[in-house]
Amino acid sequence: MAEKFYREAIRDALAEEMRRDPRVFVMGEDVAIYGGAYGATKGLVDEFGEERIRDTAISEAAIAGAAVGAAMAGMRPVAEIMYFDFMTIAMDQFVNQGAKNRYMFGGKTTVPMVLRTEGGAGRCIAAQHSQSLEAWFCHAPGVFVVAPATPYDAKGLLKTCIRDDNPILFVEHKMLYGVKGEVPDEEYTIPLGEAAVRREGDDVTLIAYSRMANRAEEAAGLLADDGIDAEVIDLRCLKPLDTRCILESVRKTGRVVLASEACENANFVCEVAMRVNEHAFDYLDAPIARVCAADVPVPMSPTLEDAAVPTADRIAEAARRLVGKV
């Protein structure tokens, strides 16, 4: 099987879906000749031209809102907001218009759009270019939120998102674009609402998503050295959430560590914890633990950035505490 970079997997998903359906098009800042700030749309303009790979002005509200309108008028736009941090400018259009139109109009319309963005720390570009804001969108009825951690998942899920009729926020991670992984040549898609069990184990469940899913896998390796057998679940899709996969694991291990790169306060993983509480309380042998980013604007200096964001060590540490082996 071929190994592809995460950014190539995304590019391939876009190209395949655009070949398959003439209604699909891409728009965003620097997506055409520049190929995307992180290379995820590189070369697409050569095959599809400037009508379908559209460079926009720096107008996040218009980018998101035009995607809403184009979707309601029969197209299937894949719009890009270059940094998760800029979603604030696009929020009204995406959340107040796009997310709500189907419900407000009595179910008589769909808004089949994908809004791709990327977040996360790791490049020392600080507070306004490093955020993880997925909780805000998980909180908005009408929006789906997808956050793949591997090239395989990125491609399969993006294809599904483009074919889906809901407004979907597709959250990439700036530190994952350069990560390589196996991607099949044959056509495949991954359904929404399905988590991936990356590693099976009996002692403790580590649940994470995006870059933290990879760090959770690393943590599982560290824990194995201590004789602790960790199960790792990569959520992949935050909304719809694969509650059943989570509950099945909790029933087995009785211990849960949740990891997320977003700030700790009101983090999305609190929702996961609540679902475990609601449906699997009797199976818990210890309180649910979370390892999240510090409640600070992401700092620039590398030492501060590393201190603010969860590491594999800290995830492993949290698991050891639950198992009583600190």
Add this chain to the structure above:
Amino acid sequence: MAMLEAVKGKVGTKQEMAHLLKQMMCIRAFEDKVFELLARDILKGASHVYAGQEAVAVGAMSAITATDYITSTHRGHGHCLARGGDLKLMLAELCGKETGYCRGRGGSMHIADVSAGNLGATGIVGGNIPVGTGAGLAARMKNEGQVVLCFFGDGASNNGSFHESLNMAGVWRLPVVYICENNLYGMSVSVKRACAVQDIATRCSAYAMDGVVVDGQQVLDVQATVAAAVDRARKGDGPTLVEAKTYRYRGHSRSDPRAYRTKDEEATWHDRDPILLFRKLLADEGVMTAEEMDAVEAEVDREMAAAEKFTLEESEYPSGDAVLEDVYAGWIKGRYGLERL
């Protein structure tokens, strides 16, 4: 790109003129009924009444075809009716009934009929300007000759979404006619106090498009001016910013005592009631007699009464059990979170 002169309207056939008159009368009757039902607390929530602005919606809508798109505003009953909206389904929607256009989920500020090309009203000032722009982008990409009428008010023209959208349309030459209904007030704050320019259409020069100011109380002038802009859009000559000078007779919403407007100003604009102006024009031009026009009004009254009966006596409220439906396509909240339908 330049400021153009408004196009002077010409009287059409009796049938066409009667249709325009009837639409304006429908809107006025509907809005009067809405105001009454609000006072009786039968109609709940917010309703922003279009009375006084009828000529803008009716004139503009008569310049497009069934396959074109419109986007509307929180003051959108006039747009919806002029777009062919059914009085019954509209009143039912405003009263939150299951039989309404949006099954009671949207109400006054979110009324829509997407299948008829009305992409909806919105409660966010300026919220639909990017959406209308996107519909224009779709129209351009589909290349079937569709255009978009994107309505908004003077207040919205000061919102960031206006700037981003018109710039995008100007750069991409999108087939959108932006129609600013300048009724001189954004809620209680006058254009004099809120806008850096008083003729909002002059903002066109910032967006590589033509601008035109038209008397929003003259339905045929609005029709002709918008038709010229629609023609340019269909030919591929890009967007236009049309500003219709108009006035809302009621307050911003029902609870507004209108302390920010003078009685003199209101009287001046009542003298320019678009329905009365059109009646006078049709009489002067010998197109319709007073009796014929009265007959239209009587027909409107009958249809309005039927809509009231339909809404208040023949329509149910939605069941509370249905509250979770249609948030998503293909999924619904279940016991373990969202589940596939």
